[in-house]
Amino acid sequence: MNLSVALPILIPLLAGAVSLVFWRSHFAQRWIGVFGTGALLWAAIVLLLQTWEEGIQVMHMGSWVGPFGIVLVSDLLGAIMVLLTGITGFATALYSLVAIPREHEKFGYYPLLHLLLAGVSGAFLTGDIFNLYVWFEVMLVASFALIILGGERAQMEGAIKYVTLNLFSSALFLSAIGLLYGITGTLNMADVAVKLGEVSGEEQGLVSVISILFLVAFGIKAAAFPLFFWLPASYHTPQVAVSAIFAGLLTKVGVYVLFRFYTLIFAHDTELTHTILLWMGMLTMLTGVLGAAAQFEFRRILSFHIISQIGYMILGLAIFTPLAIVGGVFYIMHHIIVKANLFLVSGLVYRLRGTYELKDLGGLYRSHPWLGLLFLIPALSLAGLPPLSGFFAKFVIIRAGIEAEQWLAVAVSLLVGLLTLYSMIKIWNEVFWKAAPAERTEEAPAYTHQGNSLLMYYLPIAALALMTVLIGVFAQPIYLLAEGSAAQLLAPAGYIEAVLGVQP
């Protein structure tokens, strides 16, 4: 019995259900949003502390013992991801208090937000592959609804691409699950890992096919090269609070599953998969950053940078040395906070000036110097400047690349870092530094009906920026945490023993 493993899923589910009960009252929904995500954050902190002190936490749902029942497992990576979910969710809920128009609240924004968070936490905590599929669908259904909330033309256009490619990936995922079940007769991740170690030589080919199917399915979800088109086509269209939570969490679920699968389940034949992952990572970085260089709309630039950053994480997994995995986990921690924050900043800029087009913006540093500073912290962190969080994340990955003598990967990482800096400086110059275009000098708020308080915009942005700085300053404890999770990932025997209760 280990309730703390289930709480990060139950809290958002219950909060979503209760905010549906109060669907008439916007006031109640908003505060259920804040308290629900706050409780999620608290539960995530408790879970991480418990996992850190007592090792891998397992809960057998409904007392059906694995591999027959569904298990929830929290190892350090899972607990870290849930904590990041809590942080992003809480920041978004605070931001939503002022940034979400009333019509969107009416159409169920808050219940959908909770459902999305429940799906994301579920995907991070489950120890069963089919259950993982279910959580993916919960998350996707909620995200489909969130992305079209408001029903503007651009949203529909983006949503069609988003829905089509994600459903395609779900179909691949499901086929791969079917094949895997055919070979092993189980879908409990730990049990699958054991059974795949015992398959005969002639079935090895089929195992490789399955692992590639999973790779493609999760590659699409993570927006990795070459199947990332849906992301830049859709992420700039919904409300900015929705963009922020998508940017922070959704693709990272794909990355998390890649980390889980290719260290635990498909770790027997790393020659094939990890070579593919290496090229996938490098090409993802390059195409993402080059795509961003060609964009001149605030949120589109940020969207392309999600892709290039995903490349770094995949690279960490692909190099597959202990240090590289540490780098990958560190990168995820740094990236989720920074990326969500940059989207929140873009939303505040929109609130102040009523546009995302770089050419129509300008002069914000003169009128809002603090906002300029709060943009620079995540932006420079994204580009990897010391002493911010991104520097250490990139440093660890590049160091791992040098030690593994992957010179091409190292060169690409450094180049992409430089181009990221170029993109961030471009935004800084256009939005904050250059003089405002003449016709846009006065404030043109996009929507004013939520009151004029900017405090609730600044609060989550400042908190996330502070976290970025703290991860940089206190890099050592964060590094230890990443190191602990990497050690668990690279020694799957511990995970298997915790879940099945036997020595593999």
Next chain:
Amino acid sequence: MKIESSLILRAAGHFLLPLLIIFSLFLLLRGHNEPGGGFIAGLVAAAAVALYMFSMDIQTARKILYVDPRDLIGGGLTLAVLSGVPAVLQGKAFFTTLWWPVTLPLLGEVKLSTPLFFDIGVYLVVVGSVLTIVLNLAEAEDHD
């Protein structure tokens, strides 16, 4: 929506509604060990109300529901999630099944259980969401 419904449909709608609702409750309760359950029972109940709507009109259909279908979604979801909680209070894993045998006059021993409440929750969610969609679509057509 004013539907030119036939006399047969109108007459049948009146009789079929209670029959279908009873049938849906039957499906709901037998679902634990045999084919049936909250989902399919909810679809039957929603279909019954939809049929009633076609034979009468939307206002009448809304009236016989007493509550807004959206309230059913929220209430049902809450009930379903909460049905896992009693196990936690007894120190067992979430969603562990608990049984409470009750002896009723006439019926003999009836076993109440937490999955029953989960199923009732599912039933309410399905009825609520299907009817929200159906009634809104019918009303949208009405406005054209």
